[in-house]
Amino acid sequence: MNNLSVNHLLGIKNLNKEDINLIFKTADNFKKIINQPIKKVPSLRDITIANLFFENSTRTKLSFEIAEKRLSADILNFSSSSSSVNKGESLIDTVNNILAMKVDMIVMRHPNPGAALFLSKNVNAKIINAGDGSHEHPTQALLDAYSIKEKLNDLRNKNVLILGDIMHSRVALSNIYCLQKLGANVKVCGPSSLVPKYLNLLNIEHIPDLELALNWCDVVNVLRIQLERQDVQYIPSLREYAMTYGVNKNILSKIKKNKIIMHPGPINRGVELSSDVADSDHSIVLDQVENGVAIRMAILYLLGRKIKK
Ligand code: CP
Numbered sequence: 001m002n003n004l005s006v007n008h009l010l011g012i013k014n015l016n017k018e019d020i021n022l023i024f025k026t027a028d029n030f031k032k033i034i035n036q037p038i039k040k041v042p043s044l045r046d047i048t049i050a051n052l053f054f055e056n057s058t059r060t061k062l063s064f065e066i067a068e069k070r071l072s073a074d075i076l077n078f079s080s081s082s083s084s085v086n087k088g089e090s091l092i093d094t095v096n097n098i099l100a101m102k103v104d105m106i107v108m109r110h111p112n113p114g115a116a117l118f119l120s121k122n123v124n125a126k127i128i129n130a131g132d133g134s135h136e137h138p139t140q141a142l143l144d145a146y147s148i149k150e151k152l153n154d155l156r157n158k159n160v161l162i163l164g165d166i167m168h169s170r171v172a173l174s175n176i177y178c179l180q181k182l183g184a185n186v187k188v189c190g191p192s193s194l195v196p197k198y199l200n201l202l203n204i205e206h207i208p209d210l211e212l213a214l215n216w217c218d219v220v221n222v223l224r225i226q227l228e229r230q231d232v233q234y235i236p237s238l239r240e241y242a243m244t245y246g247v248n249k250n251i252l253s254k255i256k257k258n259k260i261i262m263h264p265g266p267i268n269r270g271v272e273l274s275s276d277v278a279d280s281d282h283s284i285v286l287d288q289v290e291n292g293v294a295i296r297m298a299i300l301y302l303l304g305r306k307i308k309k
Contacts, residue, residue, distance in 0.1 A: 011136035026298035044073035067296035141174030156183035164223030189213035248274035
């Protein structure tokens with residue numbers, strides 16, 4: 001298969017296993033290119049991409065931007081805080097005005113779940129979801145799964161634990177879809193108050209005890225407590241959370257086998273992850289960031305090929 005089955009990247013739920021493998025194969029080629037002295041290819045010359053960020057971002061925004069530059073695309077960067085959204089302009093009006101400048105593709109992060117899907121139904125451009133509220137973050141899940149595959153060769157039958165604030169995390173849901181499609185076993189760990197009920201429907205087991213959960217897994221993907229999305233307090237305090245669910249040298253010393261440690265960022269050091277673990281040889285946090293560029297280049301390239309000029 002040489003083409004994606006989808007015309008937009010809205011979520012991992014919409015992708016099939018062949019799509020994911022095609023993205024990985026394409027990313028392999030781009031990873032080689034970005035590690036050469038000349039990192040730029042002309043693949044998206046004459047394609048214009050607007051990066052629309054209605055929520056804060058460091059990694060995703062810069063990673064898309066550099067991926068687009070490496071592919072020779074023309075780029076517009078939009079930040080809602082300095083835009084006419086503050087004067088009451090709607091999302092569709094904003095995007096249609098940007099598209100009138102002959103833009104072909106939109107990369108969008110938005111606080112509302114479903115915002116990328118809504119846009120794909122209402123405007124004429126390829127849409128890439130760079131995170132929609134607590135719903136999906138498909139490029140993060142793809143780069144996470146790619147990074148695990150790079151370390152373990154194959155995802156099939158590997159045990160991956162997602163730890164922390166599952167309820168408010170778009171990374172968790174996208175990771176679950178992606179890892180299950182690739183044949184991994186996925187379980188979650190964290191306070192019951194931060195585990196959504198719908199996980200039963202996805203056949204995901206919740207292990208409340210961190211030591212038991214860590215003994216089960218090959219890989220632990222540690223998530224941040226998203227206080228900014230919590231309308232009520234779901235945990236007594238960050239200090240108590242760190243004592244019960246923080247990954248640190250002390251808890252890892254009780255675990256039989258070494259684990260691959262992942263985190264999508266930003267890390268709250270000393271809360272969900274201690275600095276000595278985040279910076280240890282078992283942590284692949286910066287490999288995730290490096291792979292994110294290759295994965296985003298692959299997606300931009302595969303969707304860009306579908307744009308008829
Ligand atoms: N992982 C991630 O989405 O990080 P940013 O919020 O910095 O983009």
